[in-house]
Amino acid sequence: MVSATHGSDEIHRIKFSSMGCPCELQVEADAQLAERAAAVVQAEVDRLDRKYSHYRDDSFVAMIGASADAGESIVVDNETADLLDFSAALHAQSGGKFDITAGALTRVWDLQSDRVPEASAIEHARSRCGWQRVEWARPNLRLPVPGMRLDLGGVVKEYAADRAAVLCRQIGVEHGIVDLGGDLAVIGAHADGSAWLAGIKAPRDTRQAIAQIELARGGLATSGDYERVMIVDGRRYSHIVDPLSGYPVASFASVSVVADSCLIAGAASTFGMLLGLDSGYAWLRDLGLPFLCIDADGNASGTLARENAEA
Amino acid sequence: MGARPHLSPSLAALMSAAAALAPEAHAQTATGAETDSRVSYRFNDYSEDSLAPGPHLGDPERYRVLSQQFQLATRAGSESAIDVSATHEVMSGSSPWYLLRGPDNRPIQVMSGATIQEHRNEVRASWTQGAGTSSSTTWSASYSQERDYRATALGVERSVPLGDALTLGYGGSFSHDLIDPFEAEKYDRVRHEDKNSASAFGSLAWVIDRASVLQTGLQLNVEHGYLSDPYKLVSVGSSLVDDLRPDRRVQAAWLARYRRAFSAADAALHVNYRYAQDNWGIVSHTVEAAWFQTLPSRWELVPSLRYYSQQQARFYAPYFVDAGSHNFYSSDYRLGTFGALSASFNLRKRIGKWEFSGGVERYHAATDYALGGADAVVPGVVSYTRAFIGLDYLLQ
Amino acid sequence: MRNRIRVAARRAAFLAVTGCALLGGCATTPVQPWERGQLARWDMRWDPDPLQGAMAGHTRFSKEGSSGEIGAAGGGCGCN
Amino acid sequence: MTMRKAMLHAIGILLVLATTAFARAVDVGSPAPAFELPVFAQKDKRMTLAEQRGKVVLLDFWASWCGPCRQSFPLYEKLRSEMPAADFTLLAIDLDEMTDGPAAFLYEHPVHYVSLADPEGDVAKAYGLRGMPSSFVIDRDGIVRAKHMGFKPQDIDELRKEILESIGAKNAQ
Numbered sequence: 001m002v003s004a005t006h007g008s009d010e011i012h013r014i015k016f017s018s019m020g021c022p023c024e025l026q027v028e029a030d031a032q033l034a035e036r037a038a039a040v041v042q043a044e045v046d047r048l049d050r051k052y053s054h055y056r057d058d059s060f061v062a063m064i065g066a067s068a069d070a071g072e073s074i075v076v077d078n079e080t081a082d083l084l085d086f087s088a089a090l091h092a093q094s095g096g097k098f099d100i101t102a103g104a105l106t107r108v109w110d111l112q113s114d115r116v117p118e119a120s121a122i123e124h125a126r127s128r129c130g131w132q133r134v135e136w137a138r139p140n141l142r143l144p145v146p147g148m149r150l151d152l153g154g155v156v157k158e159y160a161a162d163r164a165a166v167l168c169r170q171i172g173v174e175h176g177i178v179d180l181g182g183d184l185a186v187i188g189a190h191a192d193g194s195a196w197l198a199g200i201k202a203p204r205d206t207r208q209a210i211a212q213i214e215l216a217r218g219g220l221a222t223s224g225d226y227e228r229v230m231i232v233d234g235r236r237y238s239h240i241v242d243p244l245s246g247y248p249v250a251s252f253a254s255v256s257v258v259a260d261s262c263l264i265a266g267a268a269s270t271f272g273m274l275l276g277l278d279s280g281y282a283w284l285r286d287l288g289l290p291f292l293c294i295d296a297d298g299n300a301s302g303t304l305a306r307e308n309a310e311a
Numbered sequence: 312m313g314a315r316p317h318l319s320p321s322l323a324a325l326m327s328a329a330a331a332l333a334p335e336a337h338a339q340t341a342t343g344a345e346t347d348s349r350v351s352y353r354f355n356d357y358s359e360d361s362l363a364p365g366p367h368l369g370d371p372e373r374y375r376v377l378s379q380q381f382q383l384a385t386r387a388g389s390e391s392a393i394d395v396s397a398t399h400e401v402m403s404g405s406s407p408w409y410l411l412r413g414p415d416n417r418p419i420q421v422m423s424g425a426t427i428q429e430h431r432n433e434v435r436a437s438w439t440q441g442a443g444t445s446s447s448t449t450w451s452a453s454y455s456q457e458r459d460y461r462a463t464a465l466g467v468e469r470s471v472p473l474g475d476a477l478t479l480g481y482g483g484s485f486s487h488d489l490i491d492p493f494e495a496e497k498y499d500r501v502r503h504e505d506k507n508s509a510s511a512f513g514s515l516a517w518v519i520d521r522a523s524v525l526q527t528g529l530q531l532n533v534e535h536g537y538l539s540d541p542y543k544l545v546s547v548g549s550s551l552v553d554d555l556r557p558d559r560r561v562q563a564a565w566l567a568r569y570r571r572a573f574s575a576a577d578a579a580l581h582v583n584y585r586y587a588q589d590n591w592g593i594v595s596h597t598v599e600a601a602w603f604q605t606l607p608s609r610w611e612l613v614p615s616l617r618y619y620s621q622q623q624a625r626f627y628a629p630y631f632v633d634a635g636s637h638n639f640y641s642s643d644y645r646l647g648t649f650g651a652l653s654a655s656f657n658l659r660k661r662i663g664k665w666e667f668s669g670g671v672e673r674y675h676a677a678t679d680y681a682l683g684g685a686d687a688v689v690p691g692v693v694s695y696t697r698a699f700i701g702l703d704y705l706l707q
Numbered sequence: 708m709r710n711r712i713r714v715a716a717r718r719a720a721f722l723a724v725t726g727c728a729l730l731g732g733c734a735t736t737p738v739q740p741w742e743r744g745q746l747a748r749w750d751m752r753w754d755p756d757p758l759q760g761a762m763a764g765h766t767r768f769s770k771e772g773s774s775g776e777i778g779a780a781g782g783g784c785g786c787n
Numbered sequence: 788m789t790m791r792k793a794m795l796h797a798i799g800i801l802l803v804l805a806t807t808a809f810a811r812a813v814d815v816g817s818p819a820p821a822f823e824l825p826v827f828a829q830k831d832k833r834m835t836l837a838e839q840r841g842k843v844v845l846l847d848f849w850a851s852w853c854g855p856c857r858q859s860f861p862l863y864e865k866l867r868s869e870m871p872a873a874d875f876t877l878l879a880i881d882l883d884e885m886t887d888g889p890a891a892f893l894y895e896h897p898v899h900y901v902s903l904a905d906p907e908g909d910v911a912k913a914y915g916l917r918g919m920p921s922s923f924v925i926d927r928d929g930i931v932r933a934k935h936m937g938f939k940p941q942d943i944d945e946l947r948k949e950i951l952e953s954i955g956a957k958n959a960q
Contacts, residue, residue: 082331085899089328092901093321095832138868159332263329268322288319320828323890327897347854353758357766380758389858389939396758431784443854444937453782466779475737484779510780511714521742528754528777564775568753572745574885579750587773595773603750611750621772645772657759672763674770693770699759740919741882742910747852 009175014038017044020055021181027168028175028191037173041164045180048163052156053082054103054149056079061150065103068143073135082137083155090267092153097274098267099243102134103149104128106241109248111230112150116237126246158221161185165219165262177215182222185262189216196197203253203294211256211292213304219262224254224294225267237295240273251276256304258290265289326519347392347443348385348706355380359404359695366413370405377401378431385706392442393523400431407691409551410629410642412548417688418629420690421530422541431457445472451484459541462488466510480514480528492541500553504537514566523571534560545640546630554641556626562589577605580616592625593646596682609661613670620650620682629688647689650680666703671696752778812915815934819846819925820913824903827881827889834903836929839876843953844925845946847879848911849902851888853919855938860896862943867900869947874954880905882919922946926953 002013014025016292025041027034038168051060060080067074072132076084090098108117108125117125128147135142157180164178165185176187177196184198195216199209203224213220223240230237237248255272259265268289272280281301284291355378362371366656378400387393437451451466466484473479486508492500514528536558543554564587571580585597601615624646626639657670675694678685738746745751754760761781768774769786813820823835836844847863850854867877877900883889884906893902905911914923918936924946926932933949935942 008847086328086332089324089899093324093328093826093828095826122325135871135873137871162332260326261329263332264325267329283321286319287321289322289323315780318887318890318894320886320890320893323894324828325891327895328899330894330897351758353762355762357846378762380762382758384757389855396755396761398761423735433782433784435781451779455782455784457785460783461783462782462784464780464782466781468779474712475740480777482779484781486782487781488783490785496767506783508783512777512779518738518746520758521738522745524746524751526777530775530780532775562773562775564773566775566777568777570751570753572748572751574745579748585773585775587775589773591772593772595771598771603755605750619767624772645770651771655763657756668759670759674766675742676770695766695770697762697766699762701758739907739908739911740916740921741848741850742884743919744850744852744883744888745884747854 012038014041016042016045018042019049019053019180021157023181024179025164025168026177026179026196027173027187029173033171033173036171037168038178040167040171041178044163044167045160048156048160051080052152054106054151054153061103061152064141064143065149067276068148069146071144071146073140073142075139075140083152083159084136084141085138085310086263086267087129087152088136088282089154090271094271094274096104096130096132096244098270099131099156100152100155100304101131101143101148101244102129102149102241103151105243105246106151106153106239107149107290109230109237109239109241111237111239114230114232116232122246126243129243138299154223154266155263155271157181158183158185158219158262160221161262181271183262183266184215184220186215186217186219200254200256200292202298203296210294210298211300211304213256213290213292214240215258218258218260219265220256221262221266222254222256222274223266224252240270242274249274249276251280252293253296253298254294255284256292257284258304259289291309349382349703350706351380351382351384351701351703353380353668353699353701355697355699357695357697358695362422363476363690365690366417366419367422368411368419369408369424371422372404373422374402374404374406374695386442390441390444392439394435394437394439396435398431398433400433400436402429403463406542407644408542409546410690411503411546412630418688418690419685430688431455431460445470445478459491459493460488462486476568478516479543480526480689481512481515483509483511485509488536490541495541500541501537504541506534506536506538508532508534522574523569525570526568528566528568530564530566532560532562532564534562535655538592539641543641543643545594545642547640548631548633552640554643554648555639556624556640556641557591560589560591562587564588591646593621593623595619595621598628611659613657613659615655615657617653617655618650618680619653620680621648622681622683623648623686623689629686629690644689644691644693647678647692648681648686649676649692650682651676651694652680664705666701666705668701668703669699671698808916810927812917813913813923813931813934815931817931818929819844819923819931820910821929822905822910822913824880824905824910827893827902827904828886834878834901836878836925839878839925840929841927842874842876843927843950845875845877846923846925847877848880848882848914848916848919848921849903850882850919851892852883856892856920857896858940859920859922859938860898862940864898864900866943866947866950870950870954875950876900878903880910882906882908882911906913924949924953926956 009028011026011028025036026036053059054061059307064074069133071107087100104125108121128145132142159184161178161180162185165187168176168187174188175191178185191197194212195214198213198215198220200206200222202210238247242249255269257265257268272284275283290304291302293302357376359373361373363658380398384394405422408421411419413419425670433455435453437449439447439449441447446704447470449468453464455462464484464486471479488506490504495502510532512528512530514526516526518524538560539556540554544551546555564585566585569582581601583599587595597619598616601613604612627641627646629642631640651674653674655672659668673696676692792928821836823833826832881889881902881904920938922935923931924933932953
């Protein structure tokens with residue numbers, strides 16, 4: 001735990017890894033409280049990772065996949081039901097582009113293989129996606145097509161950040177921020193009231209921050225194609241797949257949004273990416289939340305772009 | 312991330328979808344729609360200007376009234392609503408007693424001694440069936456009690472839709488008042504009197520278009536019993552006699568009210584007119600206009616103007632040379648000819664479930680404001696300033 | 708005295724009836740139930756702030772010779 | 788113009804007004820008028836009634852300024868979650884002219900069913916709406932099985948019965 005001072009209490013920075021990405025908790029409190037906060041945050045993020053990761057075969061999402069293959073329905077707990085309801089609403093609002101059943105498709109696009117999958121494999125995977133085909137009557141869920149998989153990637157990480165911030169507040173932390181791989185949730189501004197400085201990584205060179213955003217409350221989420229990306233014949237293929245076409249989205253390199261919670265910021269940034277270069281920007285502008293889009297050539301646009309341009 | 316002045320539809324859809332998962336964020340920025348169920352408190356400070364400079368006797372400091380209002384309005388079941396309110400007033404200061412003819416014929420206003428402090432309490436309850444719909448019935452009852460006056464009133468109001476554009480309103484009320492003037496022996500005032508009044512009204516509201524509605528209505532009010540003011544005297548010749556008014560009064564009032572919404576400006580215009588006439592000879596015109604301006608982040612500004620003009624009662628005079636043919640006489644300034652101009656400005660701010668309000672009204676009366684000019688002098692004509700602050704908590 | 712009251716009442720009633728006939732006569736197309744958003748606005752009510760309305764009305768009732776409103780008249784008071 | 792003539796004139800006018808013609812209201816048993824509307828807050832995404840063919844539809848006309856709608860939304864949300872998604876869809880149509888009102892309303896009353904936007908009121912006219920809110924139960928073949936004007940919390944039980952009957956009817960055949 002690295003400590004630095006800012007105002008009366010020290011700032012403790014606790015780095016850990018979960019959900020397949022580097023995470024960090026920054027807390028401005030005394031050492032014991034910071035210790036307890038770190039334990040609480042890691043436990044919660046790991047719980048959610050174990051429950052919802054589609055990389056692991058012992059997760060609840062894997063169990064749901066198994067029930068799909070067996071053609072049976074499965075009863076889900078309240079938390080999962082809320083996540084499913086949220087995803088269903090996003091599916092309706094995005095005209096089907098935001099689809100958590102695109103698990104089969106994300107599997108077919110194996111980005112480590114540096115190989116564009118066969119059209120038939122893509123078509124086969126696409127045939128096993130489609131939230132509109134799911135039978136969802138809370139608390140009973142049935143994925144009608146064997147092989148259909150849930151991928152809560154666009155929701156769970158942001159939800160975990162918010163959860164972590166809430167739990168920190170509950171144990172008495174007033175000043176802090178949780179960062180799960182670029183998705184940030186503010187526990188509370190600095191003791192002196194000043195905002196936390198959040199850096200947004202440059203899509204082309206993740207070591208270097210392209211923008212600094214002040215966050216006093218709420219959350220910041222960034223979705224982009226830089227972490228897991230594959231370049232074949234000079235074309236970039238990102239991990240964000242459009243379930244309607246079956247192919248990764250030709251869109252911005254990254255979209256960042258600030259909102260009242262990391263969950264809403266995440267949904268908005270994913271929408272921005274899914275709607276792509278033309279309607280994505282217009283949709284984000286009408287949304288009314290502060291946002292930053294960076295295209296493949298590194299040009300920044302959006303309400304947060306101007307502030308950084310001058311700095 | 313200050314309060315967003317404008318919640319875009321797509322953001323609202325996202326936030327409502329996330330409500331279950333991010334309750335904290337949701338609760339923080341809950342806007343709280345307009346709701347009829349609320350608990351309200353108002354503190355009012357009413358103070359009359361002291362007597363105009365000129366010959367007078369007694370304390371020129373006129374009435375000051377501090378009054379607190381409490382109200383609970385809530386839905387009861389899906390179709391009815393209950394409204395219970397209580398008012399507590401503390402009154403002090405002196406009021407015009409009688410007029411003497413001065414040496415140069417100019418009236419000398421004699422003020423009654425400053426009363427220490429009088430209290431008035433009133434409770435009022437009403438129950439509405441079919442609340443919020445155009446077909447509704449409201450039953451109401453009220454009781455007002457002060458040291459020398461107790462009034463009980465019952466009322467019913469009914470609203471019936473006639474087709475799609477018209478709504479008929481009708482109803483009535485009955486009030487029984489008991490008057491027990493204090494220090495009756497010392498000042499030889501009437502000991503115990505009572506008064507009954509009954510009112511009936513009919514109205515027709517017409518939806519002109521999707522943004523404006525016009526209502527016209529007629530109210531008839533009949534009072535019978537002791538209608539004089541036990542604390543006021545009248546100079547008749549060289550003696551002083553009690554204020555004496557007829558024991559019956561029939562008053563008819565015709566009102567027209569117009570409301571117009573301006574959705575582009577997010578505002579609404581109110582214009583009211585009232586013509587009133589009674590068998591005491593008092594005829595009055597009242598015109599009122601108010602502009603309700605809604606501003607971003609839940610502010611509301613309401614400036615309003617009012618003009619009132621009345622013609623004196625037949626039996627009003629500052630003083631009477633001799634009894635003559637008069638069988639009724641009063642020099643109460645409220646029965647003289649005068650006009651009044653008033654302007655008011657109210658503010659309202661909504662934060663979450665709380666609503667802060669405040670406002671001020673300046674009312675200035677003068678005999679030459681009257682339509683058709685002044686008649687007999689009315690030295691006691693009163694102007695006042697009234698301010699209020701309020702706090703509402705929205706239930707549900 | 709009696710005759711004066713009858714004249715006053717009849718003239719007021721006549722005004723009311725003609726008023727109704729006049730505004731009833733020029734009915735435009737009816738406003739449909741779903742076009743009533745603006746009419747349902749809080750500030751389009753006949754009495755948007757009942758407590759302030761009651762206080763202002765009570766003050767004028769006790770300082771002016773005339774009174775009258777659309778609705779059941781409220782109770783009296785000493786108000787001198 | 789004597790008093791009596793004025794009075795008769797006024798009553799005549801009132802009668803004419805009271806019976807102004809209304810758009811023909813949709814009757815139970817007749818086909819539900821087709822429509823295509825944009826999804827609220829999604830200008831480019833449109834939905835049609837025909838797409839729902841094969842499922843029982845509860846169609847709810849609402850507006851942000853309509854008081855009873857505040858009570859209906861939570862109960863409709865619960866009703867929707869009780870019904871099998873494969874057999875039932877809840878479709879709401881917002882009749883507000885501006886978007887601020889419904890945006891705040893949806894924020895206040897979160898629901899997970901889709902709301903379409905009909906600011907011009909064309910679909911409301913087609914269904915001959917006589918009051919706000921109004922709801923229609925449409926069976927799998929697009930026939931109106933029940934209609935309700937206004938909303939009281941106790942209406943939800945009757946609605947649930949009508950919906951289950953319409954769902955059951957298909958399975959029974």
